[in-house]
Amino acid sequence: MRKIHLMIALAALGPFAWVIAHVGLSTMVAQLKAMRIALPIVMALSVLRLFLQSTTWSASLKGENVAVNTTKLIGVRLASQSMGYLTVLGPVISEPMKIKLLGTSSVPTITATCLDTGVYWFTSALGAISGIVCLPLIAAHGATYHWTPVILALAFAVFAITRRKPILAGVVRALGRRAPSWLARAEQCETSIRTYRLEQPALVSRMFWIGVACQLLVASEVVVVLWSLHLPIHLSAVMTIEAVTRALKLVSGWVPARVGFDEGGAVSAFAVVGFSPMLGLDLALTRRVRDLLWALMGILWLVWNTRRLSHRHAITRRHPSNVSGRGI
Structure with a gap:
């Protein structure tokens, strides 16, 4: 397993280099110069959000009597997100x-x-719905109906997450013996999550x-960029x-590093609110730049953690009595 983790980390360097080459190193250097004030603030907001996310994850694990220190949770989150981002x-x-x-x-x-x-994606969906609801306040007349399917999809996501009864249980019962094993496991996981929410409402409320605080930090990144570009800042925008x-x-x-989509989405968003699209x-x-820095840190953590575990495993094999009782 440790060798697999190391191979995954090394393999991730390929997509990482591809993203740098595709975006253009000179473009990124120029961006760093142009956003030399905004980028550090955005990174600081991202660090705070990462800490809050790891705090909720730790609380959720403790609710299941699983104790993991926050530092490891941050490393695991960065490593896993880097793989998801680059592949x-x-x-x-x-x-x-x-x-x-x-x-x-x-x-x-x-x-x-x-x-x-x-819980995190639930708050993310609420933030997306709130933003789309603001469209009629700023979009051109007749353009907002294009977003109706998105609003309906996000509203369905909110309904699916908040309802008390499991959704997949009915599907599994309807399929009977024809239900695939992965669907049965997903149904068990959904039932456990909904039971958890009913048994520990205070913890879930805290999470x-x-x-919500994390979503406000994400939105604050837009505020920082608008401020650095000397553009008017309005809540609806x-x-x-x-x-x-x-x-x-x-x-x-599904696109590695969402190359092209992030740029196209930002350009479209700025055009919708009436700003110059190129400023997006x-x-x-x-x-x-922030995501690539986090991805690099995630890869480095995965390599370091793999080497640390290998070193500890080697010591355990040589001196089993000296490390008995220690946890990894």
Whole structure:
């Protein structure tokens, strides 16, 4: 398993280099110079959001009697997100990878991690809906109906997450013996998550409000970029820009580093709110530089953690009595 983690980390360097080459190193250097004030602030906001996300994950794990220190959770999150960001698999690889890298009991870890992810994406969907609702306040007449399917899809997501009864249970019962094994496992996971929410409402409420704080930090990145570009800052414009870019981010998760989609989404968002579309590239490139820095740190953490575990395993084999009782 340790060799596999090392191979994954080394393989991720290929897509990382491809993204740098595709975007253009000179373009990124120029962006760093142009956004030398905004980028550090955006990074600081991202660090705070990363800490809050790891805090909710830790709380969710503790609710399942799984104790993992926050530093490791941050490293695991960065490593898994870097794989999801740089590959075509996106969340399909990042979520299971988080569970594998923790190395804890699988069933409670899966339940707690899925709950943490679900609460975060629930707050993210609420933020997207809030931004899209702001469209009639700023968009051109007759243009807002194009966003009706998106609003309906996000509203359905909110309904699916908040309802008390499981959704997949009815599907599994309807299929009977023809239900695939992966669907049955997904149904069990959904049931565990919804039971968890009913048994520990205070914890889930706390996770929800921390998730809301995270969404405000994400929206604050738009505020910082608008401020650095000396553009007027209006709540409706900020929420709309964030909603449009987030919607395209969701549908482009299969594209490595979302190359092209992040830029196109930011340009479209700036055009919708009446700003110069080309200024949207400043937001997209600022966030891309941030994401690439986090991806690099995630890869480095994965390599370091793999080497550390290999070293500890070697010591354990040579001197088993000296390391008995220690946890990894």
